[in-house]
Amino acid sequence: MNTVIDAHNISKVYNPETIPVYAVNNVHLHLERGEFTALVGPSGSGKTTLLNMIGGLDKPDGGNIFINGNDITKLSANELIDFRLKNIGFVFQSFNLIPVLTAKENVEFIMQLQKIKQSERDERIKQLFQQIGLEDKLNERPSKLSGGQQQRVAVARALASKPQFVLADEPTANLDTKSASNLLDIMAKLNKEENITFLFSTHDQRVIDRARRVITLVDGRIVKDTAVVSTEHKEAATIR
Amino acid sequence: MWLAKMAWKNIWRNRNRTIITMAAIFFAVILSVIASSLQAGIFDNLVKNVVSFYTGYMQVHKQGYWDEQILDNSFESSAETEKKILQNKNVTSVTERLESFALASSEDITKGCLVVGINPEKENEVTLLRNKLTQGSYLQDNDNAVLLSQGLAKRLQLKVNDTIVLMGQGYHGATAAGKYRIKGLVKFGSPDLNDKALFMPLATAQDFYSAYGMVTSYVLSLSNTKDLQPTESSVRLAIGAGYEVMTWEQMIPDIKQHIETDSNNMKYVQGILYMLICFGIFGTLLMMMVERKFEMGMLVAIGMKKSTLVILMLFESLLTVIAGCLSGIIISIPLVHYLNKHPIKIGGETAKAYERFGFEAIFPTSTEASNFIHQGLIVLVIGLVLSLYPMYKIIRINPVTAMKR
Numbered sequence A: 001m002n003t004v005i006d007a008h009n010i011s012k013v014y015n016p017e018t019i020p021v022y023a024v025n026n027v028h029l030h031l032e033r034g035e036f037t038a039l040v041g042p043s044g045s046g047k048t049t050l051l052n053m054i055g056g057l058d059k060p061d062g063g064n065i066f067i068n069g070n071d072i073t074k075l076s077a078n079e080l081i082d083f084r085l086k087n088i089g090f091v092f093q094s095f096n097l098i099p100v101l102t103a104k105e106n107v108e109f110i111m112q113l114q115k116i117k118q119s120e121r122d123e124r125i126k127q128l129f130q131q132i133g134l135e136d137k138l139n140e141r142p143s144k145l146s147g148g149q150q151q152r153v154a155v156a157r158a159l160a161s162k163p164q165f166v167l168a169d170e171p172t173a174n175l176d177t178k179s180a181s182n183l184l185d186i187m188a189k190l191n192k193e194e195n196i197t198f199l200f201s202t203h204d205q206r207v208i209d210r211a212r213r214v215i216t217l218v219d220g221r222i223v224k225d226t227a228v229v230s231t232e233h234k235e236a237a238t239i240r
Numbered sequence B: 001m002w003l004a005k006m007a008w009k010n011i012w013r014n015r016n017r018t019i020i021t022m023a024a025i026f027f028a029v030i031l032s033v034i035a036s037s038l039q040a041g042i043f044d045n046l047v048k049n050v051v052s053f054y055t056g057y058m059q060v061h062k063q064g065y066w067d068e069q070i071l072d073n074s075f076e077s078s079a080e081t082e083k084k085i086l087q088n089k090n091v092t093s094v095t096e097r098l099e100s101f102a103l104a105s106s107e108d109i110t111k112g113c114l115v116v117g118i119n120p121e122k123e124n125e126v127t128l129l130r131n132k133l134t135q136g137s138y139l140q141d142n143d144n145a146v147l148l149s150q151g152l153a154k155r156l157q158l159k160v161n162d163t164i165v166l167m168g169q170g171y172h173g174a175t176a177a178g179k180y181r182i183k184g185l186v187k188f189g190s191p192d193l194n195d196k197a198l199f200m201p202l203a204t205a206q207d208f209y210s211a212y213g214m215v216t217s218y219v220l221s222l223s224n225t226k227d228l229q230p231t232e233s234s235v236r237l238a239i240g241a242g243y244e245v246m247t248w249e250q251m252i253p254d255i256k257q258h259i260e261t262d263s264n265n266m267k268y269v270q271g272i273l274y275m276l277i278c279f280g281i282f283g284t285l286l287m288m289m290v291e292r293k294f295e296m297g298m299l300v301a302i303g304m305k306k307s308t309l310v311i312l313m314l315f316e317s318l319l320t321v322i323a324g325c326l327s328g329i330i331i332s333i334p335l336v337h338y339l340n341k342h343p344i345k346i347g348g349e350t351a352k353a354y355e356r357f358g359f360e361a362i363f364p365t366s367t368e369a370s371n372f373i374h375q376g377l378i379v380l381v382i383g384l385v386l387s388l389y390p391m392y393k394i395i396r397i398n399p400v401t402a403m404k405r
């Protein structure tokens, strides 16, 4: 067994003094290395809040979150920034990239933050852009890329620092069906071939269908947690 | 290094905004450089004019002379005292004067006048008296002749080569009387001097007043005219307690006061200018922070240290402000030099005020380098202080709220 995420009893309450909103309510979540898991649920069910806490962007009001055995709820804000840099890859819904940097620079600077050597960076960039299928767009600014291409670059950036796992909050929400499916193909391939752990939230049924495990949130609680046995079968279904 | 590169790229993400910011700084620097060098130029010119009329930058008298300007308060001129004064490196020359009053008469007109016994050559070094000559020729050491100020000549209805009769009280109550040829006429801007002054060689004056070997003042020329106070105290120390050492600021306090009032007014103008720059820069900074809030939140979210982000901001501010400052200074240098060669002419009341002090209201700018550096630095500091605001914002940024749409 290789546990990556282990969240115990975590809660997040907004407006505790006036009208308390339990955005996340006593959630237990356990993720193994190599999972490809979707977090689903109606709008306002707490997906973003849960992902933010697991990603160390937000502190839970109760409970503990262990990433690779480290309790991140015990870290200070500054320690968390460093922790995120080294351990977690993020893909946001949109505007992931810095507009003044090229696609390559957007991926490279996160490695520069980690003080990774030039030669190693070059190698990694080459490999990542091959994996996302954008070798020919290395030197384009984000504004010259389609929404789908931008999200693929965001995935490359999330992977650049070889994180423990990748968190993606509705990565396909702003994409058309074809781009969304294309992004999912790339994520699934990376998951399968490189054993990269993905946890993503989504509303999109076609994206849900690609997941190997689906966790359903309602009103801040996990109401359903299903493992999907045969992904191959589903992939075949979508292709058709 | 990559951070500096990123800062450079960020500067140009909103070209118009950056250009507006740089232009604001650019014009601010130009305006404040011109304002301050004009002011400095005006004052330098004013002082130079007033001082070179007559008083010089510094004078030495017998203790108590300035309060009671009579011949009995004169002192014996000595080469030794002069030497002591000249020991100060800032003093370039010393010239003696014997000044007193007398009655001047032509055939049937009599007027009071100020008799100034001078060393013609040295006097010219200090006050450029020869330049004020309008008719006739300049004095020589042993002349038994005088230079008459234009106004006095007119009142007495005298011209060059006429004879003037002087009468007065000499040293220790002696009677003074003499007849002198008018060798030339001099013109002073100051009405006071122009209606009263009469110059003769020192020896002639000493003879007239029976004040042999005596002088009332030493007039000093300085190489650095700004170094008044230290020079004053060191000269005072060198010659001892029997003498008083006075700067032009003490001898003509109204000029000093005029300069102070004027420079205070200028400070308000510059203050307003600086405030405008502040608003300009701050406005663009605010706009930029709003525009980039999401992005900064995202950068912190994916693991960029806030300190790194602060350094990035600092680079951006520095580059923008320095670019504006430098271009402002570069453009203002030829402008200021042009205004130095083609001075501004002032009219109206101010002009009259200056004319009362005795010179034309023409003002070249000062081309002193410190002016450019000073103003450039002030604007630079303003820019940097203002950029503390975005830095503060970054330090407080919360990625979750910053990325909320």
Ligand SMILES: Nc1ncnc2c1ncn2[C@@H]1O[C@H](COP(=O)(O)OP(=O)(O)OP(=O)(O)O)[C@@H](O)[C@H]1O
Residues within 6 Å of the ligand: A014, A015, A021, A022, A023, A041, A042, A043, A044, A045, A046, A047, A048, A049, A050
């Ligand atoms: N800063 C906040 N202050 C108060 N309430 C908040 C805040 N952020 C979120 N909430 C509330 O918490 C609940 C969960 O919100 P969250 O954004 O996690 O839902 P979500 O599942 O991501 O929704 P969506 O699918 O629309 O993105 C909602 O009821 C929301 O109104």
Ligand SMILES: [Mg+2]
Residues within 6 Å of the ligand: A047, A048, A049, A169
């Ligand atoms: Mg959400």
